Amino acid sequence: MSSDTVFIAFQANDDTRPIIEAIEADNPEARVAHFPAMIKVDAPGRLVVRRESIEERLGRAYDLRELQINLVSLSGNIDESEDEFVLCWN
Amino acid sequence: MSVNAITPDYTGEIKDRVENFHGQQLIYIGWEDHLMYCAPLCIPVLPSLPFGTLRDQIIPKLYELHPDMAKVDWNEVVWLRSGQPFTPDPEKSLVDNGLGHKAVIRFRTPGLTGIGGSCS
Amino acid sequence: MNMPAAPNGPKKLSLKENYALLTRGLGWDTSYEDMDKAFPLDKFEGIRIHDWEKWEDPFRLTMDAYWKYQGEKERKLYAIVDAFQQNNGQFNVVDARYINTLKLFLTGVSPLEYAAHRGFAMAGRNFRGTSARIACQMQAIDELRHAQTQAHTISQYNKFFNGLHDPGHMHDRVWYLSVPKSYFEDAMTAGPFEFVTAISFSFEYVLTNLLFMPFMSGAAYNGDMATVTFGFSAQSDESRHMTLGLEVVKFILEQDPANIPIVQRWLDKWFWRGYRLLGLVSMMMDYMLPRRVMSWAEAWEMYFEQNGGALFNDLARYGIRMPKYHDVASMEKHRLSHEVWGIFYNYTHAAAFHTWVPEQAEMEWLASKYPETFDRLYRPRLEYWRAQQEQGKRFYNPTLPMLCQTCQIPMGFTEPDDPTKICYRESDYRDNKFHFCSDGCKDIFDNEPEKYVQSWLPVHQIYQGNCFRPGVDPTAPGFDPLAEVLLYYGYHVGEDGGEYLDSPDRRNWEQWTGKPAVAT
Numbered sequence: 001m002s003s004d005t006v007f008i009a010f011q012a013n014d015d016t017r018p019i020i021e022a023i024e025a026d027n028p029e030a031r032v033a034h035f036p037a038m039i040k041v042d043a044p045g046r047l048v049v050r051r052e053s054i055e056e057r058l059g060r061a062y063d064l065r066e067l068q069i070n071l072v073s074l075s076g077n078i079d080e081s082e083d084e085f086v087l088c089w090n
Numbered sequence: 091m092s093v094n095a096i097t098p099d100y101t102g103e104i105k106d107r108v109e110n111f112h113g114q115q116l117i118y119i120g121w122e123d124h125l126m127y128c129a130p131l132c133i134p135v136l137p138s139l140p141f142g143t144l145r146d147q148i149i150p151k152l153y154e155l156h157p158d159m160a161k162v163d164w165n166e167v168v169w170l171r172s173g174q175p176f177t178p179d180p181e182k183s184l185v186d187n188g189l190g191h192k193a194v195i196r197f198r199t200p201g202l203t204g205i206g207g208s209c210s
Numbered sequence: 211m212n213m214p215a216a217p218n219g220p221k222k223l224s225l226k227e228n229y230a231l232l233t234r235g236l237g238w239d240t241s242y243e244d245m246d247k248a249f250p251l252d253k254f255e256g257i258r259i260h261d262w263e264k265w266e267d268p269f270r271l272t273m274d275a276y277w278k279y280q281g282e283k284e285r286k287l288y289a290i291v292d293a294f295q296q297n298n299g300q301f302n303v304v305d306a307r308y309i310n311t312l313k314l315f316l317t318g319v320s321p322l323e324y325a326a327h328r329g330f331a332m333a334g335r336n337f338r339g340t341s342a343r344i345a346c347q348m349q350a351i352d353e354l355r356h357a358q359t360q361a362h363t364i365s366q367y368n369k370f371f372n373g374l375h376d377p378g379h380m381h382d383r384v385w386y387l388s389v390p391k392s393y394f395e396d397a398m399t400a401g402p403f404e405f406v407t408a409i410s411f412s413f414e415y416v417l418t419n420l421l422f423m424p425f426m427s428g429a430a431y432n433g434d435m436a437t438v439t440f441g442f443s444a445q446s447d448e449s450r451h452m453t454l455g456l457e458v459v460k461f462i463l464e465q466d467p468a469n470i471p472i473v474q475r476w477l478d479k480w481f482w483r484g485y486r487l488l489g490l491v492s493m494m495m496d497y498m499l500p501r502r503v504m505s506w507a508e509a510w511e512m513y514f515e516q517n518g519g520a521l522f523n524d525l526a527r528y529g530i531r532m533p534k535y536h537d538v539a540s541m542e543k544h545r546l547s548h549e550v551w552g553i554f555y556n557y558t559h560a561a562a563f564h565t566w567v568p569e570q571a572e573m574e575w576l577a578s579k580y581p582e583t584f585d586r587l588y589r590p591r592l593e594y595w596r597a598q599q600e601q602g603k604r605f606y607n608p609t610l611p612m613l614c615q616t617c618q619i620p621m622g623f624t625e626p627d628d629p630t631k632i633c634y635r636e637s638d639y640r641d642n643k644f645h646f647c648s649d650g651c652k653d654i655f656d657n658e659p660e661k662y663v664q665s666w667l668p669v670h671q672i673y674q675g676n677c678f679r680p681g682v683d684p685t686a687p688g689f690d691p692l693a694e695v696l697l698y699y700g701y702h703v704g705e706d707g708g709e710y711l712d713s714p715d716r717r718n719w720e721q722w723t724g725k726p727a728v729a730t
């Protein structure tokens with residue numbers, strides 16, 4: 001697996017706060033950068049967004065496709081299921 | 091292959107052939123090391139225009155807003171035609187100087203390097 | 211209802227099954243017409259597809275979810291637009307110079323969103339694989355939404371600022387707008403595979419981050435709530451489009467080794483075309499945003515050199531290399547914005563937005579971001595222009611420029627190894643000369659000259675007399691061709707272009723807001 005950087009960026013708002021927290025908890029190597037109105041998370045090689053981790057913080061059921069509402073951009077190959085949204089370079 | 095097209099042997103219309111310019115032709119003029127004028131200029135001219143007229147009357151007017159223009163010594167100027175040095179004959183027409191439609195002519199003015207020596 | 215109830219209630223489909231039914235189950239093969247007649251355009255480009263079933267759908271967005279989440283995005287956007295209008299948000303931006311980025315965006319980018327809507331509708335019609343058709347259809351709907359939301363949002367600015375009144379008319383006529391227009395028409399007149407490689411991959415995946423991320427972050431930083439919102443609302447769709455672009459390219463490459471050189475040539479071409487188009491973004495970032503987020507050079511390093519490098523490392527296993535001339539683009543990163551701003555400063559009297567000389571503090575910022583080039587090459591002319599302006603002699607270039615036959619930008623770019631020498635390239639074809647700003651643009655022409663001999667170059671069209679309003683008599687006494695061209699463009703002459711400090715926008719801003727014309 002490559003260690004080139006993958007990234008995902010979200011709008012900076014209250015909806016995305018628990019998402020960013022979940023990503024940080026699940027990806028110890030992730031680096032979070034704050035820009036005006038935008039938060040960008042870089043990770044070496046692979047980054048996972050887990051539904052359960054978001055639900056724990058949100059206190060309700062969450063459909064990972066809701067990510068799209070506040071998504072700004074991303075980089076990497078995507079694999080999406082009900083439980084995980086994964087970005088990686090092969 | 092000159093184009094990837096659904097039609098076999100497709101050819102395109104050349105939009106800028108000289109016949110479309112009502113008896114005139116285009117010429118492009120660039121002054122080296124003077125990029126305050128951001129790009130070479132494009133003007134329509136008569137193909138019979140003597141090179142000397144272009145040099146003495148037209149070019150100084152095109153670049154009159156540059157503070158270096160008044161300092162140009164036209165006897166020292168180096169001319170380039172399609173990037174190659176050449177010696178134009180001021181009495182002859184553009185065409186007879188090898189400057190046909192859409193020819194590009196550049197001139198270098200030794201000693202002049204633009205505003206504050208910045209090549210602008 | 212005669213349907214027997216399932217023993218344990220209706221089975222809930224997994225996301226993958228659900229999406230497979232949408233994208234596989236809806237297609238059929240024609241029986242009384244040849245499939246090649248039903249899909250006449252998906253073979254002439256030379257791309258060989260053996261099995262459309264191998265198409266992978268990265269975002270498994272089914273229609274129910276699509277409408278639900280898109281609807282939610284719309285409600286969010288229009289609530290903010292309402293609040294923005296009701297609170298005179300147009301006066302909360304840093305200063306009125308900022309509005310010029312919106313003028314460029316509305317006339318240069320929004321019409322491309324509409325063109326993308328058309329392009330993806332056409333591409334979708336022409337692929338015989340069902341899942342590719344569905345993906346293109348959804349993107350076509352997204353792109354229409356972008357064109358609409360941008361027009362709706364920016365219309366509030368149109369009530370108060372000049373140059374925003376007729377973007378569609380201008381897009382089809384104005385000299386610098388022929389750059390984005392011809393870029394997109396080049397893609398739309400190619401076959402469907404080249405179109406999606408050009409737009410979905412080369413533009414959306416490789417380069418769009420350079421347009422939207424700095425632009426929208428810049429809007430936020432400069433107090434433009436409305437643009438941030440439509441921008442991010444559109445960008446959330448772009449993530450899907452970018453992903454489609456990567457999947458398209460991987461799918462084509464995996465189908466047949468003969469596809470690899472074709473795709474590589476398209477990547478070379480569309481990287482360079484997209485990069486030239488983004489010259490407009492470079493000047494926006496370095497010169498037009500009164501408060502700057504990052505420099506063009508920094509953005510290029512972050513979004514192209516780093517992310518693009520990772521992407522092409524990933525594609526190396528297919529035999530794909532970095533696009534040709536990516537090294538030239540990196541060499542140009544310290545000069546690009548300055549050269550493009552120089553072009554618009556020269557010809558702003560023929561543009562629908564204003565230009566200006568940066569303030570001293572802004573020049574310090576530029577010098578700090580471009581230590582190798584700014585003070586040596588660009589500051590002297592900016593200070594000269596400022597001095598001339600103070601004497602009432604604001605510099606405008608009165609003569610039309612030479613344009614590149616391919617990208618159609620004035621030939622203001624310099625040699626890769628020498629930022630003081632204009633880069634001239636030329637080709638002879640069918641007894642005519644054609645000129646280019648770069649090796650990248652020359653290669654594109656030389657590969658398909660029959661396409662690019664047809665370029666509608668605005669300068670040449672003006673000289674041919676094709677840019678006057680209907681009924682105008684160019685032989686009438688006192689006829690001023692260049693003044694007439696501005697009317698043909700649909701400008702409000704005296705309001706829309708020219709120096710910012712001399713503009714009605716500047717005077718209105720000071721009068722209506724009581725704030726300085728140039729924020730300090």
